[in-house]
Amino acid sequence: MxxxxxxxxxxxxxxxxxxxxxxxxxxxxxxxxxxxxxxxxxxxxxxxxxxxxxxxxxxxxxxxxxxxxxxxxxxxxxxxxxxxxxxxxxxxxxxxxxxxxxxxxxxxxxxxxxxxxxxxxxxxxxxxxxWLHHPRTHKMKEFLNDTERFGKPALVNSCFTLLADSDFLKNDIRVKPDLDGLGTLGDLGWYCINAILWAADYELPETVAALRAPVHNDAGVLLSCGASLHWRDGRIANFHTSFLSNLTMNLTVTGTKGTLHLTDFNIPQREDQASFTTLVNPKYNDLRTTWLSLPIEHTIETALPQETLMVEEFARLVAGIKRNGSKPDKTWPAISRKTQLVLDAVIASIENGFEPIEILG
Amino acid sequence: MxxxxxxxxxxxxxxxxxxxxxxxxxxxxxxxxxxxxxxxxxxxxxxxxxxxxxxxxxxxxxxxxxxxxxxxxxxxxxxxxxxxxxxxxxxxxxxxxxxxxxxxxxxxxxxxxxxxxxxxxxxxxxxxxxWLHHPRTHKMKEFLNDTERFGKPALVNSCFTLLADSDFLKNDIRVKPDLDGLGTLGDLGWYCINAILWAADYELPETVAALRAPVHNDAGVLLSCGASLHWRDGRIANFHTSFLSNLTMNLTVTGTKGTLHLTDFNIPQREDQASFTTLVNPKYNDLRTTWLSLPIEHTIETALPQETLMVEEFARLVAGIKRNGSKPDKTWPAISRKTQLVLDAVIASIENGFEPIEILG
CATH class of the missing domain: 3.40.50.720 (NAD(P)-binding Rossmann-like Domain)
Structure with a gap:
């Protein structure tokens, strides 16, 4: 064939x-x-x-x-x-x-x-x-789309940090203004923003406000920063990213009825399977000394690692264009563009004294 | 005796x-x-x-x-x-x-x-x-004090939310300005701030800036809010608290070498034992497709539930005063006061357009 x-x-x-x-x-x-x-x-x-x-x-x-x-x-x-x-x-x-x-x-x-x-x-x-290509991601999305279990989205919190050593902080392209000049925001922060938008079904926030006290290196490249994103309907998201603290890769998405939580959202701990937890409509006992319902761990197997699934999806789209005369897919670049828009807004907010920046899609 | x-x-x-x-x-x-x-x-x-x-x-x-x-x-x-x-x-x-x-x-x-x-x-x-009286808390503090495993503190993230039903939002004392007028900030937010200060060895932050888009009810009581805390040496902490989303009770403390994480910091899931995870100096495999070191779960047994341990500590101090002529302990009220100071600053920041408020201990 x-x-x-x-x-x-x-x-x-x-x-x-x-x-x-x-x-x-x-x-x-x-x-x-x-x-x-x-x-x-x-x-x-x-x-x-x-x-x-x-x-x-x-x-x-x-x-x-x-x-x-x-x-x-x-x-x-x-x-x-x-x-x-x-x-x-x-x-x-x-x-x-x-x-x-x-x-x-x-x-x-x-x-x-x-x-x-x-x-x-x-x-x-x-x-x-x-990570968007991992079957775990699709399974998590099913949970977020389930109004019975998850309810309406309310809050996303994401934190992605790693501890750069002195060689990284001196020589890595991610700390050089003329190379990967977006620093930790473009590297790890990209995933935080991307995960927040993913959880929001790629609906752009109305405003983005950087958190105070970002850290730049001497060349002006971001080593640590964060931001709050706000949607018109009251949803909020917060993220933090840094090259200055131990590896942390948390994503928590809280709805009115359920919470999704994982601590390896971007690189799963194992190649062949990945987990996340959900906590749905939890209750305490009468005196509130014990939880009656606990988070449930869901484990998803995958025959191919996520980066291979990404290449497979890319090659599938290319093959469609090359062999079937399909138009280029615009869904993936639309996601990239929205992520990039928010990233721009974080920088603009930092440059504007942490004022909220309106997002114009 | x-x-x-x-x-x-x-x-x-x-x-x-x-x-x-x-x-x-x-x-x-x-x-x-x-x-x-x-x-x-x-x-x-x-x-x-x-x-x-x-x-x-x-x-x-x-x-x-x-x-x-x-x-x-x-x-x-x-x-x-x-x-x-x-x-x-x-x-x-x-x-x-x-x-x-x-x-x-x-x-x-x-x-x-x-x-x-x-x-x-x-x-x-x-x-x-x-929760400060639970033996898990003491065990977690040992980890944070261990410079070999935890390194220097960098970041604390805490989120404590619960979904209040319509009866709560109408009638609970925590939504009445003349009763528990501090709303979610005084209720769940108290624990977030308290946990952040605990992780900081009760060193007060230099500034506190509320996150934008807090939610008040018609009577002006906070139903959802958050803040960033900043220390002079670069440490930061972020928290979010709300009555408007599903139960989430996360605490993550990230140092330069290690990360502490738990999802039931304020009320442990079980009365007789409680857990937390630590992730120390993690490494990926060569291609960064697999984690070579995983978070370790630590479980601490307790013969008495945390609220009983609290009463026991209180009664111990009272007995010392009553029977041995001891002076009242000033350590516990000093912690309360610092928590209250930060809480005041969050409100002041909200009232001042989210400007950072300097903390004067």
Whole structure:
């Protein structure tokens, strides 16, 4: 069958995350790892070896060369965020479908230019947010959509932090203003915002107000920050993200009747299964000294890890365009854009003395 | 031995919480339930019957009458917060030691008047925060004090909400401005603030800024709110409290090396044991698809429930004053006062357009 011919994906850059995605491309049943490019041919070759690229995968010493290759359908772009605009637009112009690392752009204006280039050239764009593709995420959504068990949404709380060591804080691209200049907000905060929007069925908040006392490094890159999001109907969400404290990856979504809670929302503790808890309509005993109903743990098995499911979804969309004349999917980039909008608003709020910023979708 | 003669405690009012504390007084080895007072003698008698008071417990039809009884050493005061000042001062003047429900006062100025009356009359004051007396709390504190496992404190996040039904929202004393006029902030928020201060070794934050979009009822009582607390050294804490969403009782304390997490910090799920998790220096596998170290669950048994341990501690302090000439303990009221100070600051911040309020200890 035509649709099992795998989509040929090239990797544009040897970033850390490219190792994980390269494996995911190899594991995805409808994709194949066709090329690697780096500005250094030696580095590209070493990356291909270290990550067990297929023997026939091509190795390029420049991004342009890979983009010129007519045997590549799509690229994974793990470059620093500040380079996305240039290379994503060029990739689109070269008719390469685009799986771009998050955040896809430095701001929504840049993102819109990238998307415009994609639509102009009939190529798919999807960002590299993996957890949205996990079957656990779909199962959790069923719970949030269940008005009997969850009720109406009221509050989301998300916290994603990690402790960066001194080498990271000095040298990592995520602390360099000219590379991943959005710092922890673009890295871990992206997932917090994304999870909050996911829980809100991607309805944008009315306002976003940054929490006070964000921490920047000397170059002005965010190392720690947070924000509150407010919807017109009274729903609220709070998040905190930081490179300055121990790994914490919590997501709590509270409705009028039920609560969803997990502590590994972005990277599940295990590859083959993942859990979350729900607490529905809890009651105490008469004297309120004991809980009569306890949180229930739900465990979801998955044959393929979430990053592979992401690649599979991307390749499925690309195959549809390439073979069936489908239009590029606009659902995934719409999610990316909303996440990027909120991210912009957090920065604007910090720059405006923590005043709430109105979100204009 | 003299010190096993139980401290005789009278209960001033038939509030819901008085049922739990009455049982705790009965269970405490060094206290005895000696009297109940209500403005209605019938109501007091019914309360004594329903809560299995000892046959020799006295039943009073006025608070004054109980306070005049020379055979009462101490009172539990579960009255609405707005009545505390009047009755707590009178109780102190009548030389009754005081276990007062939280929040002990409407604001720190009132609290200081109550404490002054207690010190003037040589009586103990302690507020009714139960969870601080649970052995789990002490065990968690050991973790937070362990610089090898926890590192330096960075972030506290606490969320305590419950879904009030329409009867509660119409009739409960916690939504009446002239009764428990501090609403959810004084009720559930008290515990959030208290837990944050506990995690900070009771070091007051430098500033407190309320989160935007608090919800008040028509009478101006808080039904939902939150705040960020900031310390000079960069530590931060965020909390949210509400009567408008499903029961959530989370506390997460993140240090540079370790994270403490629990979802029932204020009322443990079981009376005889309670758990928390710690995650220390976690690592992913090489590709960051699996956690190599997982949160560890710690379970602490307790022979007596936390509210009984609270009464036991209170009675121990009272016995020391009464029999050994000890001075009233000032540690517990200092904690109450700090909690009350932060609570005042949250309200001040809401009233001042969410500006940060400086805390002057």
């Amino acid at each position: 035509a649709d099992v011919i795998p989509i040929r994906i090239g990797v544009l850059g040897c970033a850390e995350i490219a190792r994980k995605v390269s494996r995911a491309i190899q594991l995805a049943p409808n994709a194949t790892l066709s090329a690697i490019a780096s500005r250094s041919l030696d580095k590209a070759a070493a990356f291909a070896r270290a990550n067990r690229f297929p023997p026939d995968a091509k190795v390029y010493g420049s991004y342009e060369a890979l983009l010129e290759d007519p045997d590549i359908d799509a690229v994974h772009m793990p470059l620093p965020t500040s380079l996305h605009l240039r290379w994503a637009v060029l990739a689109a112009q070269k008719k390469k479908h685009l799986l771009v690392e998050k955040p896809p752009a430095m701001n929504v204006a840049e993102f819109d230019k990238i998307v415009e280039a994609c639509w102009d050239n009939g190529v798919q764009i999807m960002d590299g947010t993996m | 003299a010190d096993v003669i139980p401290i005789r405690i009278g209960v001033l009012g038939c509030a819901e919480i008085a049922r739990k504390v009455s049982r705790a007084i009965q269970l405490a080895p060094n206290a005895t339930l000696s009297a109940i007072a209500s403005r209605s003698l019938d109501k007091a008698a019914a309360f004594a019957r329903a809560n299995r008071f000892p046959p020799d417990a006295k039943v009073y039809g006025s608070y004054e009458a109980l306070l005049e009884d020379p055979d009462i050493d101490a009172v539990h005061m579960p009255l609405p917060t707005s009545l505390h000042l009047r009755w707590a001062v009178l109780a102190a003047q009548k030389k009754k030691h005081l276990l007062v429900e939280k929040p002990p006062a409407m604001n720190v100025a009132e609290f200081d008047k109550i404490v002054e009356a207690c010190w003037d009359n040589g009586v103990q004051i302690m507020d009714g925060t139960m």
